[in-house]
Amino acid sequence: MKIIDIKTLKNEYKIDIWTSTQIRQFQKQLLDWYDEHQRLLPWRENKDPYRIWISEIMLQQTQVDTVIPYFNHFMEKFPSIYKLAEASKEEVLKAWEGLGYYSRAANLHIAAQQVIENYEGKMPNSFDELQTLKGIGPYTAGAIASMAFNQKVPAVDGNVMRVVSRLFEIDLDIKRPKNFKVFFSVVYHLLDEKRPGDCNQALMDLGATIMTPKASRPDLSPVKAFDASYLNESWEHYPVVAKAKAPKLIRKWAIVVKNEDGQYLLEKRPDNGLLANMWTFPLVAENDLQKSKDGKIAKMFNDTLDITDEFEKIKAFMLENYSINIHLENDIVHHVRHIFSHLVWEILMINTTTNATNTPQNCEWTAADKFGQYAFPAVQTKLIQALTEHIQTTLF
DNA sequence: AATACGTGGGC
DNA sequence: TGCCCAAGTAT
The missing domain is CATH 1.10.340.30 (Hypothetical protein; domain 2)
Incomplete structure (x- = not known):
């Protein structure tokens, strides 16, 4: 040998x-x-x-x-x-x-x-x-x-x-x-x-x-x-291969904003890091909102019931960071989970409207039939799917 | 060297 | 359902 x-x-x-x-x-x-x-x-x-x-x-x-x-x-x-x-x-x-x-x-x-x-x-x-x-x-x-x-x-x-x-x-x-x-x-x-x-x-x-x-x-x-x-x-x-560590859980809000022309607010992600340069609805990390002392947001992700209190924080956040004033369209909250290789997004999606006419930084207003022009990551496709199902449901 | 970086399929 | 997997690279 x-x-x-x-x-x-x-x-x-x-x-x-x-x-x-x-x-x-x-x-x-x-x-x-x-x-x-x-x-x-x-x-x-x-x-x-x-x-x-x-x-x-x-x-x-x-x-x-x-x-x-x-x-x-x-x-x-x-x-x-x-x-x-x-x-x-x-x-x-x-x-x-x-x-x-x-x-x-x-x-x-x-x-x-x-x-x-x-x-x-x-x-x-x-x-x-x-x-x-x-x-x-x-x-x-x-x-x-x-x-x-x-x-x-x-x-x-x-x-x-x-x-x-x-x-x-x-x-x-x-x-x-x-x-x-x-x-x-x-x-x-x-x-x-x-x-x-x-x-x-x-x-x-x-x-x-x-x-x-x-x-x-x-x-x-x-x-x-x-x-x-x-x-x-x-x-x-064989082969010997180290076990991957458990993905980290991250909670987010997806804010669907529709303007008076029926267009949706899309945001382009930064040109580095996760999903670089891809487009999504505005995503707000739980940590970006002011946390209530009783940990109410964390509770929300489990219960998805009354979002009135949390919505006030989201509304303030959108006004401060996007300069738009949003209104809650209904109280239906979609729960979407998306698994990446190294982390998990737990997303609550809400429907809102605005009469704003300004276009926030890195954003565009787009009609749903123009979504095909944007590069969407799978998670955004999932959000749109949940939204579409909701719209179809409420027609009846 | 260890970690960030997506998604879909198989069981 | 949860976990592993699949023709890796950049930092």
Whole structure:
């Protein structure tokens, strides 16, 4: 057994790697399987670096089935890197609406301009240069370099770490950044000289379809003879992954304000942080309101009964921060819960009206039939849905 | 290094 | 229902 001594990588972890002959056999088994069973995906139709790049950004922490329609639409809308670079931020964000992790869209737009500025519109082909582009880290650089430019570079994502952790029974926490280089090094040793990109994709497809997180079927794997966790029946212990901490609960009011022209007040979020540059109804954090001593707001979120007292605070808040005077339209309070990866919004939504004609900072007045022009996050879509159901209900 | 950053699907 | 998961990156 040859041993990869990861100490050379400033890490004391050692892994027994296979002989050169075994590695060649592994590659053949893997690539033969890939040639027959690879998934047919829009971005695999050719090796256009632009298409591969866009797909890789969309696929970050996002499932293939979710990405496919976004990818096809994005390619129609921005068929080349020049079209993307020339587009407005708003257009790109709109194309990303509902996909999540919206900084990816902003970074993609910037990176397109970087490529035009620094590389005459042609994607750089090296692992290092690719990582100078916004939104491209080690995984995506490896993916583009290997798949589009046939460079022998690992593309180590969650699938690959899971597969490799099982093949070699590596008990390192895949969530810890310091362990990434171990997997990177192992994968490098497994890559075929001629088809590094296909090797990377084969490992990913294997992880996505056979060596899955749950209901794994290592008995169906084309490389089961090389799979230590299969031979030792230990695959359920791999990969080792730290448990995510519980999301933080945040309570908010969503203030739906309708003016005398039937338009709604929409607000654009700041251009950094959560849901950057996306549009929502004005959202007021519980902490932004003056808290009553008896903790009445917190109680409200459980009971959603009489909001008269709290509404006085909201009314004052809107007057001070938005310079509009609102009136409670009815006492119906919608309760909407939205779960992010790292926090939970508990939202109470109320209907109000105003005769104000001013347009507050970062806001626009918009008729409901024009909502499609704005990039809405899922939570806003949820709020509108609740509002729509209410309006339909009250018609009867 | 640890945390922020979305969403939808599966069981 | 609640929790885990899915082709990570920026800071």
